[in-house]
Amino acid sequence: MKIKSRFFLCSLLLSAFLFSSSTLGAAGEDIPSLPLLLAQIKAGGHILYIRHAPTERKTADNHEQHKGNNFSVDFADCSTQRNLSERGKNVAQALKEHLKRLEIPIAKVLSSPYCRARDTANIIFDEVTIDYDLAYSLSRDPAESKRLGEYLKAEFLAATVEQGNAVFVGHSTNLREGLGVWPKPEGVMAVFKIIEQKVIFKGMITPDDWQAFP
């Protein structure tokens, strides 16, 4: 192989590495310890993405063709969807109490129109705004799925966080599409911060983690 093409290959690999590390929000690096992360979100200025609480395992969403070629559930009818289980409701309730106890400041809450997300949001927070573009992206066609991911990222970048943390309640696939982060398990809170117009992933707090915080 010629020197020139070797150099080209090297630079290609290097740029690929740089690109991935910047867009993936630094998945592995600079993630503070949980207490430190908690202290930071207490100070506000963060974006908290909460995946809906645990759901009923036996049922699935009943997707139908809706107008605008959206293959989706009927948002108004929870019976067409996979909903929160009893355990899920308890997890949400517990989260509400922990947030209150730890005095984490909340500015605005946006939620997916899916019942399992709405229910989770309504249990934890007093005021919730429904954003239809936060809807579950799995069933959507490739272009729409991608758009929803990008929409989420754009919303993160545009979020107002001066008076507390901005909260989004939604689904796993949207976050994976938009920011390359898979929130796991159900009910988990992923923490992000906007630094110099870049979304930086700070870490995740699972439902079990909250108990540990004094």
Add this chain to the structure above:
Amino acid sequence: MRFLNRLSIRDRFLLSPLIGIFITLILYFTATATIESKVELLSQISKNNLPLVSEYSKASIAMLNVHAKLTHLLLETMHEPDEELMYLGGREIINQLYVIEEHLFENLAKSEMILLDKLDLIAQNKLAFIHYKKIVISAIELVSVDPSLSRAELLRTNILLGESYTLLVVLSDYYIETISIQAERIDDSIDSGNIVTVMTISMLIIMIVISLFFAGRMSASIEMMGSIMVRLAKGDIGLILPKNEDQYLSKTYAAVATFKETLLKNKHQQQDLEKVVKALEVSKERYFNLLDIAASAIIVVDEKLSISLFNKAAQQLFGFDFTEIESEDFLSLIENNEQMTRQTLTDFIANDKSQVLSLDKNPIAAHKKNGDIFYISAVLAKQHNAAHKLVTISIVDISERLLREQSLKDNQDQLEILVADRTKELQASLNVLRNTQNRLVESEKMAALGGLVAGVAHEINTPVGIGITASSQLQDLTQDFADKFDSGQLSKNDLDKFIEQVGYSTKINLLNLTRAAGLINSFKEMSVDQSTEEIRQFNIHQYSEDILLSVKPKFKNTAHQIILHCPKDIVINNVPGVYSQILTNLLMNSLVHGFEAVTTGEIIIKISICNESIRLEYSDNGGGMDAEQLKKIYEPFYTSKRSQGSTGLGMNIVYNLVSQTLGGSIQCQSKKGEGVIFNIQFPCNLVQSN
């Protein structure tokens, strides 16, 4: 058929295809009508979208592929449950399902509604695929949450794939069946196309008949012309041309007629030609006779130099008869020489560029029949139009001319001896003349010296005369004084008076004698200088003044003026006598020649020093000289006043003195009536040459 005769060949050839086109058009419309009846059936097949069947097959295959991936993913998840990996694999499958859906629905939309057992087959297909897609998505969703559901979900999707796939197969079968029914219908109707076949064959027969007829008609006239031409070519000139009816071929017919005429003319011309050849032969004989009459010897040779013609003059010159010498080698007549060799002659014959060769530089020796040697010159010329290369050799006997040239040469030699003798005599008299010239120069010098003596004598005359007067007065006074002293009448007053007068007279004497002595001294110097050419130091201003003084008597009775401009401190080391001689000569020339017709002449002498050289500019406002005189001014013995005793050597001497003795240069400018200017330049310090 008169109509055909009027047409051109091109039009006739076009006529047949035109009829062909007409018949083909009839055939075309008949065929079109037949085919149109089949088009409907064909378009049905096209509408029934045979390609769609292939598209549906492709969709079925794509579905099976995606399903295989789904099966793999779900089974994988059973072993290694991971939500994120499940999503990534699932997303890819969903994306592919959307692509298949798009293609499938696009093709389904192209089909018309098909009712089978009262069900819309197309709509059924769409619904079945959407249902399959839905179940696949929910399977991925559920399994990502709970991997243990994999197997159950896989079974569900399998069933739905089966439903959708079966419907696609039903649809494809329907199309294939329809197509085979229509194909049978087309086969049936094609039998009626036999009409076209019958028509085509009959048309072909008609066209062949028409073509044969036209071909026969068109070639008939041309063939007639051809046969006439062949007969003419064979020499049947007398044949009578048949009448031509074909208008278009009338020109060709006229050409054939002309051809016949030309053949007739040619026959006449050939007879004329034979006459001319005879005349030429006569003229040739005359040419040979002419050669015999010619005064100079003419020999004609071929390229091998064998003699083929030998005219009377040649026979007389060489003494051979033509019969004796014919076909002999030409060079056998010539003595060996460098000019006319076999090589030169053959080269000349071979070289196409040269037409004439003159061999007249040197005489060539030849011999007569009786062996006498004589000399010739020859000129060779090629004959252009001969079949063989022939060369005409013109020979001139130059023996007598050679003799004359020899005697001329003898005379010339004698003349040269005479001239040499004469030259010697002239040289001797020239030497005598040179000696005379030198003597004359000498005497000129002496004459100048004489002039100088006369001048100086005149100058001395005055002081000496005064001296004599004063002395004689003194003598008288002394006598008076002696008488009174003897008589005893001498008073003190007388004594005082005597002393006073004696002192006065002595004073006058002393003054004038001193002056005379000075003059004599300078004369002595000048006369000595004039007779020698010794280099010494002298003040040029002082010396010039002395020279002017010496010539003063000559200018005494004239109103001429001499003005000298010269710095007083220039001392040079040169030959003063020569300088004096130059200046005196110039002054005398101005007086004698320049001021001949001038009463108030003016001579200006300017002397200056420049770069170790003395520059003397001598000018007068005399009569000057014309160009002819100016040219000869330095020539010895050239004078305009020989009758008045001029020798014509003055300027020649000046020139020689300046250029040789002083080592300088002299230039003269003058015009008639505008005086003369001499520019003389010579070095301040002359180095003794010997």
